[in-house]
Amino acid sequence: MNNVTWQTVHSEALRRIRTREWLPGARIPDEADLAAELGCARATVNRALRDLAEAGLLERRRKAGTRVPLNPVRKATFEIPIIRQDIESRGLTPGYRLLSRDLAPAPEDLARGLAGEAQLLSVRALHLADGIPFCLEERWINPVTAPGVLVADLTGISANEWLVQNTSFTGGDIAFGALNADPATARLLDCAPGAALFIIDRTTRTGEALITSVRLSYAPGHRMQAMI
Amino acid sequence: MNNVTWQTVHSEALRRIRTREWLPGARIPDEADLAAELGCARATVNRALRDLAEAGLLERRRKAGTRVPLNPVRKATFEIPIIRQDIESRGLTPGYRLLSRDLAPAPEDLARGLAGEAQLLSVRALHLADGIPFCLEERWINPVTAPGVLVADLTGISANEWLVQNTSFTGGDIAFGALNADPATARLLDCAPGAALFIIDRTTRTGEALITSVRLSYAPGHRMQAMI
DNA sequence: CAGTGGTCTAGACCACTCC
DNA sequence: GAGTGGTCTAGACCACTGT
Numbered sequence: 001m002n003n004v005t006w007q008t009v010h011s012e013a014l015r016r017i018r019t020r021e022w023l024p025g026a027r028i029p030d031e032a033d034l035a036a037e038l039g040c041a042r043a044t045v046n047r048a049l050r051d052l053a054e055a056g057l058l059e060r061r062r063k064a065g066t067r068v069p070l071n072p073v074r075k076a077t078f079e080i081p082i083i084r085q086d087i088e089s090r091g092l093t094p095g096y097r098l099l100s101r102d103l104a105p106a107p108e109d110l111a112r113g114l115a116g117e118a119q120l121l122s123v124r125a126l127h128l129a130d131g132i133p134f135c136l137e138e139r140w141i142n143p144v145t146a147p148g149v150l151v152a153d154l155t156g157i158s159a160n161e162w163l164v165q166n167t168s169f170t171g172g173d174i175a176f177g178a179l180n181a182d183p184a185t186a187r188l189l190d191c192a193p194g195a196a197l198f199i200i201d202r203t204t205r206t207g208e209a210l211i212t213s214v215r216l217s218y219a220p221g222h223r224m225q226a227m228i
Numbered sequence: 229m230n231n232v233t234w235q236t237v238h239s240e241a242l243r244r245i246r247t248r249e250w251l252p253g254a255r256i257p258d259e260a261d262l263a264a265e266l267g268c269a270r271a272t273v274n275r276a277l278r279d280l281a282e283a284g285l286l287e288r289r290r291k292a293g294t295r296v297p298l299n300p301v302r303k304a305t306f307e308i309p310i311i312r313q314d315i316e317s318r319g320l321t322p323g324y325r326l327l328s329r330d331l332a333p334a335p336e337d338l339a340r341g342l343a344g345e346a347q348l349l350s351v352r353a354l355h356l357a358d359g360i361p362f363c364l365e366e367r368w369i370n371p372v373t374a375p376g377v378l379v380a381d382l383t384g385i386s387a388n389e390w391l392v393q394n395t396s397f398t399g400g401d402i403a404f405g406a407l408n409a410d411p412a413t414a415r416l417l418d419c420a421p422g423a424a425l426f427i428i429d430r431t432t433r434t435g436e437a438l439i440t441s442v443r444l445s446y447a448p449g450h451r452m453q454a455m456i
Numbered sequence: 457c458a459g460t461g462g463t464c465t466a467g468a469c470c471a472c473t474c475c
Numbered sequence: 476g477a478g479t480g481g482t483c484t485a486g487a488c489c490a491c492t493g494t
Contacts, residue, residue, distance in 0.1 A: 005482070018396045018434075030460060041484045046461075056307075062461045062491045071313070071392055076402050077305045079284075080456070085299065164299055168246045174304050177451040178406035178424040196406040196424035204456075223405040228308070228432075233463070258479060269465045274480075290472045290480045 004040040009048035012038065017057060017068055024072075027065045028058075076228045080174070080202075082161050083137070083216070087129045095128030098155045099188070103143075110140055110213055118142070121149055123159045126188055132219070133189045139214040145206050160214075163204075169211055172204035176224070185217055195220045232268040237276035240266065245285060245296055252300075255293045256286075304456045308402070308430075310389050311365070311444070315357045323356030326383045327416075331371075338368055338441055346370070349377055351387045354416055360447070361417040367442040373434050388442075391432075397439050400432035404452070413445055423448045 016022045028034075031049065035042040049066060052058045056073045060066045087094040105111075106120045114120075121141040127134045139159050143150050146167050154162060177199045186193040200216040244250040256262075259277065263270040277294060280286045284301045288294045315322040333339075334348045342348075349369040355362045367387050371378050374395050382390060405427045414421040428444040 018398070024393070032460090041486095042461095043463090043485090044483065046463090047482085050462090060461065061493090063459055063493050064491095065460060071310060071389075073313075074308045075305050076308055077303050080302045080304055082299060085301075161299075165252065170246075172456050173453060174456055175451045175453040176404055176426065178426040178446075178448075180408075180422070180424040194408070194422055196408040198404065198406040198426075201451075202456075218406075220406075223403045223429075225401060225403045228400050228402055228430075260479090269467095270480095271466090271482090272464065274482090275463085278481090288480065289474090291474050291478055292472095293479060 004038055004044065006044045006047040006051070009034070009038055009040065009045050010051055013048060013052055014057070017052075022068050024068050025070045027067050030065055074228060076226045078224065078226050082164055083127045083135055083158065084161060087127065087134060090129065092129035092134075093131075094134075095131060096156075096158050097126045097128065099124040099126055101154060103150075106140065110210060114142070114210060118144070123154060125154070125158055127158070133191075134219055135222070136185060136188055136217040137214060138217070139212055141212045142210045145209050145211045159212075163212055167211055168206070169204040170206050172202065172211075174200065174202045176200055179217070181217070181220075189217065189219045191220050198222045198224065200224075232266055232272065234272050234275040234279070237262070237266055237268065237273050238279055241276060241280055242285070245280075250296050252296050253298045255295050258293055302456060304454050306452065306454050310392055311355045311363055311386065312389060315355065315362060318357065320357035320362075321359075322362075323359060324384075324386050325354045325356065327352040327354055329382060331378075334368065338438060342370070342438060346372070349374075351382060353382070353386055355386070361419075362447055363450070364413060364416055364445040365442060366445070367440055368438075369440045370438045373437045373439045387440075391440055395439055396434070397432040398434050400430065400439075402428065402430045404428055407445070409445075409448075417445065417447045419448050426450045426452070428452075 022028050029037070031042045031045045035045045038045070049058060049060065053060045056075050058066050059069045081089065084094045100122070102122045103119045104122045106114055106118055110120065121143055123139045123141060125137045127137060137158065137160060141149050141159065141163070146163060148166060149162070152162050178196050179199050181189065181191055181193055181195045181197050183193045185197070186195060197220060198218040203213040204211045250256050259270045259273045262273045266273070277286055277288065281288045284303050286294050287297045309317065312322045328350070330350045331347045332350045334342055334346055338348065349371055351367045351369060353365045355365060365386065365388060369377050369387060369391070374391060376394060377390070380390050407425050407427050409417065409419055409421055409423045409425050411421045414423060425448060426446040431441040432439045
């Protein structure tokens with residue numbers, strides 16, 4: 001390989017941003033100039049700068065050129081593993097207990113975008129780590145977009161895992177928050193009523209159609225981490 | 229531009245993954261074959277498959293080829309805006325009140341990696357949205373890696389914003405969780421003691437040296453959202 | 457209109473890693 | 476050792492957008 005790789009350009013550009021050799025708000029040389037200066041092809045510069053732009057450290061616009069943003073919006077990427085793997089990666093032994101599984105009318109907030117009197121599968125399950133309650137999974141599954149789920153055996157494999165392996169989604173949204181444990185949840189998670197629980201609400205869709213919507217309530221003390 | 233762009237290849241590959249034309253666990257054709265089949269250059273296929281691999285939808289290894297993972301680990305990317313911008317983007321009017329600002333010995337968990345008897349600047353501030361408490365910012369700042377912070381006026385601009393504009397970091401970590409509001413925090417956030425608060429702990433470094441460590445305690449009901 | 461990034465191509469060589 | 480992805484190059488044309 002040549003001496004100058006796109007990583008070379010990447011770190012050199014990063015250096016110039018950090019040392020303020022390239023000032024916030026200022027325009028940086030265009031790709032052709034940088035390629036000539038650093039002694040590589042324009043495509044190599046392009047690859048490096050595109051990478052920095054994706055990370056939010058540069059702003060690129062055709063004709064307007066490339067600038068160092070005044071208020072860099074940093075991004076953090078979280079992996080969303082299946083719960084079992086999450087537990088394993090913490091060095092704990094995963095456990096799983098199916099609590100209930102019923103066909104029921106969709107709750108109001110999910111009814112939008114579903115055919116008239118659609119029934120959804122309601123699944124509630126408890127995930128354990130080293131035998132201790134880890135996370136309560138409360139899920140609605142659309143049997144139309146998750147065919148086979150009505151006859152799937154969810155006692156051995158969690159709905160979480162079954163869905164990952166048997167459906168594929170095109171989009172969705174995820175939200176993090178915190179809620180006080182209500183008495184029933186507290187009992188399941190073996191914590192004090194009112195304890196602060198970390199909450200993940202996630203909805204996945206295929207096209208416009210709902211696949212599943214889930215609330216994960218984590219036992220007190222749970223932390224979700226990432227590097228930036 | 230030619231008919232077949234990398235996005236073409238990207239969506240075609242996505243289609244094959246979703247329709248299970250490419251089965252989970254199975255190996256897919258190599259780049260050269262796909263390029264020939266789709267009628268484009270290998271670099272174009274590479275760009276598309278690399279993109280899918282970064283999103284966790286493919287696994288690539290030299291010599292071993294490219295596979296569809298059995299348990300795709302999806303990723304969610306969160307933007308970490310400065311708090312003022314976060315409030316504005318919610319359509320609210322941001323407010324800010326500096327609560328305290330003291331030079332003090334570093335707390336134990338931050339003392340590692342600091343020179344012996346290092347003093348840190350402790351800054352506590354309250355962010356308001358439409359006049360209502362939004363988020364409590366409790367921050368430690370290292371005056372060595374954030375030069376100028378000791379004389380910065382943090383009454384008009386938050387430490388958050390000052391740091392974004394005046395320092396640059398090379399890495400750090402972020403963690404989300406939930407905590408019950410202690411009485412003092414409850415008073416500041418105008419909520420009930422014990423209310424579940426969404427918590428962000430963030431530490432940023434330049435090289436190995438600490439720049440700042442902050443805990444953001446959000447008023448009850450706060451949600452952090454992203455698309456996936 | 458013209459400058460800048462976005463992308464494609466064809467060929468080449470390299471680096472990793474499975475066999 | 477050999478197959479596969481990783482990357483570089485030089486040139487070309489395109490697409491967007493500021494002026």
